[in-house]
Amino acid sequence: MTTLVKTEGISKEFSSVRVLDNISVEIRAGEVFGIIGENGAGKSTFIKILSGLYQPTAGKLWFDGQLVEMRTPADARKIGISLIPQEFNLVSDLCVYENIFLGEELVTKRGFLDIAAMMERTRKLLAELDVAAIDPSARIQSLSVAQKQMVEIAKAIAFDSRFLIMDEPTTMLTSKEVEVLFGLIERLKTNGVTVVYISHKLKEVKRICDRVMVLRDGEFICLEDIGDLSTDEMARRMVGRELKEIFPPKREVPGEVVLSVRNLSVENLLHDISFELHAGEVLGFAGLIGAGRTELAETIMGLRQPKSGSITLNGRKIQIRRPWDALRAGLSYLSEDRQGSGIITSFDVVRNVTLASLKEYAKPFISQKAEIDKTKFYADRFSIKVPALSARLEQLSGGNQQKVSLAKSIDTQPKIIIVDEPTRGIDVKAKRDIYNFVRELAQSGLSIMFISSELEEIIGMADRVLIMRGGRIVGELPSEKLSEEEIMYFATGIKGGL
Numbered sequence: 001m002t003t004l005v006k007t008e009g010i011s012k013e014f015s016s017v018r019v020l021d022n023i024s025v026e027i028r029a030g031e032v033f034g035i036i037g038e039n040g041a042g043k044s045t046f047i048k049i050l051s052g053l054y055q056p057t058a059g060k061l062w063f064d065g066q067l068v069e070m071r072t073p074a075d076a077r078k079i080g081i082s083l084i085p086q087e088f089n090l091v092s093d094l095c096v097y098e099n100i101f102l103g104e105e106l107v108t109k110r111g112f113l114d115i116a117a118m119m120e121r122t123r124k125l126l127a128e129l130d131v132a133a134i135d136p137s138a139r140i141q142s143l144s145v146a147q148k149q150m151v152e153i154a155k156a157i158a159f160d161s162r163f164l165i166m167d168e169p170t171t172m173l174t175s176k177e178v179e180v181l182f183g184l185i186e187r188l189k190t191n192g193v194t195v196v197y198i199s200h201k202l203k204e205v206k207r208i209c210d211r212v213m214v215l216r217d218g219e220f221i222c223l224e225d226i227g228d229l230s231t232d233e234m235a236r237r238m239v240g241r242e243l244k245e246i247f248p249p250k251r252e253v254p255g256e257v258v259l260s261v262r263n264l265s266v267e268n269l270l271h272d273i274s275f276e277l278h279a280g281e282v283l284g285f286a287g288l289i290g291a292g293r294t295e296l297a298e299t300i301m302g303l304r305q306p307k308s309g310s311i312t313l314n315g316r317k318i319q320i321r322r323p324w325d326a327l328r329a330g331l332s333y334l335s336e337d338r339q340g341s342g343i344i345t346s347f348d349v350v351r352n353v354t355l356a357s358l359k360e361y362a363k364p365f366i367s368q369k370a371e372i373d374k375t376k377f378y379a380d381r382f383s384i385k386v387p388a389l390s391a392r393l394e395q396l397s398g399g400n401q402q403k404v405s406l407a408k409s410i411d412t413q414p415k416i417i418i419v420d421e422p423t424r425g426i427d428v429k430a431k432r433d434i435y436n437f438v439r440e441l442a443q444s445g446l447s448i449m450f451i452s453s454e455l456e457e458i459i460g461m462a463d464r465v466l467i468m469r470g471g472r473i474v475g476e477l478p479s480e481k482l483s484e485e486e487i488m489y490f491a492t493g494i495k496g497g498l
């Protein structure tokens with residue numbers, strides 16, 4: 001097999017801290033090349049170098065036999081390299097087709113923007129990704145996170161590239177969309193496209209990759225044929241030791257009802273939602289993309305207004321008109337779109353952790369020491385890897401940013417916490433830390449609404465699961481009846497149909 005990309009001694013330092021150390025590797029033409037490693041291992045940094053976003057501190061890079069020096073992503077694009085980034089890189093005020101063709105607009109013979117052609121091409125791309133429901137002229141801000149992810153993918157494949165890099169493309173997707181993406185990868189591969197695939201979902205890596213490289217603390221650990229590594233072995237090489245028992249034991253007896261939602265409806269989105277949440281319970285919410293789980297969380301948190309229905313907290317009916325009301329009532333929310341509403345990437349780590357709970361630190365002046373101590377506690381608890389506590393959040397790896405947003409939502413001392421896809425982009429070991437922590441919160445009497453598209457995680461964590469479809473709750477399963485099949489029956493409408 002021929003080599004498409006070759007690196008020799010690639011290293012990267014940020015203010016003299018080495019985050020990538022001497023990586024020499026060859027990526028074969030037409031293969032799907034996996035990269036795995038813990039949060040902060042250097043995966044994104046490596047592929048940012050391959051796609052012209054970062055310049056290496058040292059080392060050389062060959063593309064198709066040519067020594068290349070890429071100064072910008074445009075340089076990379078010119079030679080056929082494109083990237084689906086880990087964090088969305090879309091302009092939210094612009095519409096879908098404008099984003100796809102941003103900087104590479106199609107023009108008519110007379111030099112005008114060829115809007116019709118761009119719309120048509122966008123429509124084709126979206127149809128190929130099986131998301132024809134997305135309107136090419138819709139503004140990005142009106143899309144769900146899953147739809148934004150699909151637009152990022154469409155953007156990357158819009159121009160025939162020979163080398164397509166995907167940095168965690170599936171964290172926001174449910175199994176159906178993952179299948180569509182995998183179908184696409186297979187087709188691209190048949191057409192000779194080489195793919196780099198980064199993911200923490202080791203089963204996906206096992207399925208789609210031909211070879212996999214493991215990085216740990218910026219260092220090359222190994223590169224193996226996928227057949228030679230089980231998912232357990234992958235985890236072991238990433239972490240450097242054995243990993244077992246990822247889910248903590250569940251709770252037997254739930255406490256009294258703390259939250260009761262009755263006949264909650266939101267125009268066009270939620271229909272007649274009723275459920276109860278008990279003290280100490282981890283209540284799972286399963287469903288496909290668009291089932292209404294995030295909308296339900298947003299309504300409870302005062303981000304959307306219900307047209308009817310009621311919310312009762314500890315026996316008292318409450319009105320939640322804005323997020324502040326929810327926060328004051330003891331509710332906290334870890335949103336799925338951390339960039340949209342979770343954190344402020346230009347602030348430092350400490351300030352992000354204490355963002356929603358700042359008044360707790362003001363007695364009356366803000367105690368920086370208390371803030372720092374608390375941040376250190378979370379950093380330790382969730383193994384948050386930071387260059388320094390004073391680092392801006394944008395300097396953290398994706399998974400570490402996610403851990404910071406979780407810390408932020410817990411730091412408000414809530415009674416009820418709603419977590420929406422809490423472990424997206426999180427490595428296996430840190431996932432286990434988070435599961436344990438969530439279970440401890442529950443043991444101490446907190447109630448948790450646990451929204452997740454990862455069935456394994458829902459099954460492993462939830463004491464009870466509600467399944468949503470089309471803005472309704474269509475099924476409920478107790479812990480002992482949980483299985484992936486059973487959840488999918490309800491989620492897809494085979495069971496619990498109307």
Ligand SMILES: Nc1ncnc2c1ncn2[C@@H]1O[C@H](COP(=O)(O)OP(=O)(O)OP(=O)(O)O)[C@@H](O)[C@H]1O
Nearest residue numbers: 014019039040041042043044045395396397398399
């Ligand atoms: N611009 C930057 N300034 C300083 N440090 C940085 C910068 N970008 C990345 N780093 C550091 O480099 C290390 C590697 O980060 P990278 O984003 O490559 O990790 P990753 O393997 O992609 O992790 P994840 O699985 O969480 O996405 C981290 O410790 C991170 O804090």
Ligand SMILES: [Mg+2]
Nearest residue numbers: 044086397398
């Ligand atoms: Mg990353």
